[in-house]
Amino acid sequence: MENSRATEMFEQPAWDERYSGDGKVWSGDPNPQLVAEVSGLEPGTALDVGSGEGGDVIWLARQGWRVTGADFSANGLARAAAHAEAAGVGDHTEWWQVDAREFDADGRTWDLVTTHFLHPPDAGMAAVTARLAAAVAPGGHLLVVGHAPSGRHAQMSESHLRAMFLAADLVPALPEGFEPLVVEQRPRTVSRDGETFEIDDSTLLARRAL
Numbered sequence: 001m002e003n004s005r006a007t008e009m010f011e012q013p014a015w016d017e018r019y020s021g022d023g024k025v026w027s028g029d030p031n032p033q034l035v036a037e038v039s040g041l042e043p044g045t046a047l048d049v050g051s052g053e054g055g056d057v058i059w060l061a062r063q064g065w066r067v068t069g070a071d072f073s074a075n076g077l078a079r080a081a082a083h084a085e086a087a088g089v090g091d092h093t094e095w096w097q098v099d100a101r102e103f104d105a106d107g108r109t110w111d112l113v114t115t116h117f118l119h120p121p122d123a124g125m126a127a128v129t130a131r132l133a134a135a136v137a138p139g140g141h142l143l144v145v146g147h148a149p150s151g152r153h154a155q156m157s158e159s160h161l162r163a164m165f166l167a168a169d170l171v172p173a174l175p176e177g178f179e180p181l182v183v184e185q186r187p188r189t190v191s192r193d194g195e196t197f198e199i200d201d202s203t204l205l206a207r208r209a210l
């Protein structure tokens with residue numbers, strides 16, 4: 001049985017604290033699967049859920065998308081908005097404080113809905129995927145990326161392992177009218193603390209019919 005400290009790490013106060021220090025938490029570079037899948041799409045409107053410090057939002061805005069960055073951390077959103085202003089794309093972006101597990105776009109839709117490494121606890125990504133799919137405009141795309149469990153993560157807590165997923169785990173959550181285009185684990189080389197190793201990005205890309 002895990003203590004509540006492990007599960008608190010997934011909640012908003014922990015993320016607000018993480019984003020309250022001096023340094024950047026993330027690199028600011030766009031996520032590789034976003035660049036791989038979205039570079040070929042015609043820019044329109046995009047929603048990035050779990051937008052963190054705004055790296056993906058800024059990249060999308062630079063490609064010509066009008067982007068909504070959504071996150072439950074007020075500190076993360078404030079950082080992301082400041083980074084977008086500094087990058088000169090503030091006028092292509094808007095920000096929304098929302099918990100992805102209770103997300104309701106109230107009928108609003110976007111041409112692209114994307115999320116990277118959100119990892120709600122207790123295998124919650126399938127339910128979040130269904131909510132996000134409802135916000136995809138007809139003819140639009142849903143891109144969900146996260147960590148696949150692997151031997152590399154063996155030392156992590158039970159809660160963290162349960163928050164990871166395979167792309168195929170999310171397919172049953174897609175509403176009728178969605179065609180899965182990519183359902184795979186993509187190897188990615190990362191360098192951390194002087195060590196280089198491979199991890200897998202679980203990648204689901206689906207298109208909603210017109």
Ligand SMILES: C[S@@+](CC[C@H](N)C(=O)[O-])C[C@H]1O[C@@H](n2cnc3c(N)ncnc32)[C@H](O)[C@@H]1O
Binds near residue numbers: 031056098099100117
């Ligand atoms: C691992 S970071 C990834 C940030 C960014 N997508 C990236 O790849 O650089 C996860 C982000 O999701 C946000 N987050 C986690 N759970 C969330 C939830 N239930 N609702 C909304 N945002 C959440 C956190 O505040 C954090 O900014």
